[in-house]
Amino acid sequence: MHELVKKLLAGDRRSAARLISIMENNAPEKEELLAQIYPFTGRAHVVGLTGSPGAGKSSLADALTREIRAEGQKVGIIAVDPTSPFTGGALLGDRIRMQEHATDPGVFIRSMGTRGSLGGLAQATRDAIRVLDAFGCQVILVETVGVGQSELDIMYHADTTLVVLTPHAGDHVQVIKAGIMEIADIFVINKADLGGVVQMATSIESMLDLSPRLNGWRPPVLSTVAHEHRGIRELWEAIKRHRACRRDNGAAREREKAHRELLDLVRRQLEELVARHLNARCGLVEQVATRQKDPYTAAREIMAGLLAVGEKAQLAKFARGKEE
Amino acid sequence: MSSRRIRVLIAKPGLDGHDRGARVIARALRDAGMEVIYTGLHQTPEQIVEAAIQEDVDVVGLSILSGAHMTLIPMVTQLLRERGAGDITVIAGGIIPEKDVKALKEGGWAKEIFTPGTPLDDIVEWIRNHVKV
Numbered sequence: 001m002h003e004l005v006k007k008l009l010a011g012d013r014r015s016a017a018r019l020i021s022i023m024e025n026n027a028p029e030k031e032e033l034l035a036q037i038y039p040f041t042g043r044a045h046v047v048g049l050t051g052s053p054g055a056g057k058s059s060l061a062d063a064l065t066r067e068i069r070a071e072g073q074k075v076g077i078i079a080v081d082p083t084s085p086f087t088g089g090a091l092l093g094d095r096i097r098m099q100e101h102a103t104d105p106g107v108f109i110r111s112m113g114t115r116g117s118l119g120g121l122a123q124a125t126r127d128a129i130r131v132l133d134a135f136g137c138q139v140i141l142v143e144t145v146g147v148g149q150s151e152l153d154i155m156y157h158a159d160t161t162l163v164v165l166t167p168h169a170g171d172h173v174q175v176i177k178a179g180i181m182e183i184a185d186i187f188v189i190n191k192a193d194l195g196g197v198v199q200m201a202t203s204i205e206s207m208l209d210l211s212p213r214l215n216g217w218r219p220p221v222l223s224t225v226a227h228e229h230r231g232i233r234e235l236w237e238a239i240k241r242h243r244a245c246r247r248d249n250g251a252a253r254e255r256e257k258a259h260r261e262l263l264d265l266v267r268r269q270l271e272e273l274v275a276r277h278l279n280a281r282c283g284l285v286e287q288v289a290t291r292q293k294d295p296y297t298a299a300r301e302i303m304a305g306l307l308a309v310g311e312k313a314q315l316a317k318f319a320r321g322k323e324e
Numbered sequence: 325m326s327s328r329r330i331r332v333l334i335a336k337p338g339l340d341g342h343d344r345g346a347r348v349i350a351r352a353l354r355d356a357g358m359e360v361i362y363t364g365l366h367q368t369p370e371q372i373v374e375a376a377i378q379e380d381v382d383v384v385g386l387s388i389l390s391g392a393h394m395t396l397i398p399m400v401t402q403l404l405r406e407r408g409a410g411d412i413t414v415i416a417g418g419i420i421p422e423k424d425v426k427a428l429k430e431g432g433w434a435k436e437i438f439t440p441g442t443p444l445d446d447i448v449e450w451i452r453n454h455v456k457v
């Protein structure tokens with residue numbers, strides 16, 4: 001076993017941090033290390049927090065951590081912020097709200113930039129969760145950027161997804177628009193001190209009346225004031241209830257998650273392969289661009305070429321197998 | 325495809341409330357393509373070192389305008405060493421007199437110190453030159 005993995009399993013924080021970087025950077029040793037870590041994962045309860053920037057996700061993660069730590073469980077937090085598409089840099093500021101736990105040996109906090117790679121974030125987050133899982137974190141809180149695809153992605157990484165809203169007019173529209181009804185296991189109306197909670201809760205509840213229930217779970221609608229720690233115990237209790245409910249059909253869900261990830265990985269590898277192949281056959285691109293060939297015929301030729309490459313590789317492997 | 329980024333923790337240790345410089349630096353480094361973790365005001369050396377380890381940063385940048393640099397900078401560097409993270413580069417900036425700059429660098433407590441008026445590009449260049457990616 002690799003030294004880093006040994007130390008990770010023994011609870012060494014530096015090794016945990018290093019391993020997350022390796023996953024994030026897609027370093028050459030990543031796959032080999034992940035293969036060693038994987039058997040030690042699948043134990044943590046992963047809680048996703050999504051919602052608009054400023055809704056209070058970091059503050060809630062901080063408050064929840066206090067609640068979970070009071071029960072003596074080890075907590076991991078992964079906080080994702082956007083990477084600038086122009087410079088590739090990122091300002092990661094979620095820790096500001098989590099300083100209370102900065103020196104608690106039972107808490108590990110990691111900030112990540114989206115790094116702008118399509119689907120890449122999803123994978124890096126998934127692998128970072130695995131590192132913290134093997135590290136022994138019993139609950140892992142994952143704070144998403146709160147916009148776009150990441151909101152949907154989190155549903156497939158998390159066992160329980162919290163949709164964090166604030167009682168402002170704009171959010172009412174957002175609830176309907178983003179298809180968020182399908183994502184949420186629990187609705188959290190944060191900043192309840194600002195008023196308007198009842199209207200907000202009523203509109204969510206009436207939408208829930210119309211939504212089909214999954215496995216008998218109706219998402220509760222809770223209100224909180226994160227920085228005053230109000231409603232946090234109730235929220236943690238609801239998360240635990242959802243966990244118990246999920247456990248009943250856990251195996252089916254694990255299979256669904258595995259299926260989705262495999263599909264994802266294979267698709268991404270194929271895409272890279274196809275892109276390379278297309279580059280090598282830029283003549284075809286030219287022919288389509290100049291109307292010498294239609295795109296369907298060209299696509300078919302490329303597919304045929306790819307499959308031939310695949311077959312040749314298979315045959316070569318087969319031949320090698322015979323020699324050995 | 326591998327995609328390594330330079331990661332920097334910008335921290336304000338002690339009771340110093342001057343955070344303009346720290347914010348300016350954080351933004352400049354982000355705009356230079358780095359990942360910057362900013363933890364806000366009033367950090368203890370313990371908090372800074374723990375954050376540096378968990379975030380696996382290449383550089384810890386301390387911003388100090390309170391005059392407490394001669395105690396705070398060595399405390400952070402010492403603690404990093406004790407936690408087995410002495411390989412993380414420590415730099416600092418703020419109101420730090422010339423003779424203290426010399427003492428801190430010669431004592432091995434800080435690799436470099438940037439006082440007011442340093443062009444931001446110089447700071448970005450220094451980090452790029454001293455972190456192997």
Ligand code: B12
Pocket residue numbers: 334339340341342343344345346348349384385386387388389390391415416417418419438439440441442443444447
């Ligand atoms: C603005 C200011 C304030 C503002 C701060 C606003 C804020 N949120 O930041 C306010 C009015 C609140 C303030 C208050 C006080 N201030 Co004042 N303040 C200043 C002033 C005029 C400018 C500081 C500034 O923002 N500069 C702009 C930034 C961009 O520059 P910078 O921080 O120096 O950063 C540059 C470099 O130093 C370096 N750098 C800085 N940090 C880092 C970090 C890294 C990693 C790197 C690589 C580089 C780097 O790069 C930057 C760009 O070149 C200075 C005087 C001066 N000319 O510096 C006094 C000064 C810092 N203040 C001083 C004092 C005494 C105070 C008070 C104690 C006054 C009082 N008696 O109440 C209070 C204390 C507040 C507190 N809680 O700590 C003294 C400090 C004396 C000392 N250290 O010995 C100074 C030097 C004034 C003086 N000559 O007496 N202050």
Ligand SMILES: Nc1nc2c(ncn2[C@@H]2O[C@H](COP(=O)(O)OP(=O)(O)O)[C@@H](O)[C@H]2O)c(=O)[nH]1
Pocket residue numbers: 051052053054055056057058059060094097190191192193194224225226227228
């Ligand atoms: N009034 C009020 N402000 C809050 C509450 N929770 C968080 N905030 C503030 O809202 C701002 C954004 O919070 P943050 O947790 O960073 O939101 P995030 O962007 O979703 O992670 C901060 O200034 C918080 O102090 C709350 O319950 N009530």
Ligand SMILES: [Mg+2]
Pocket residue numbers: 057058059094143
């Ligand atoms: Mg946040």
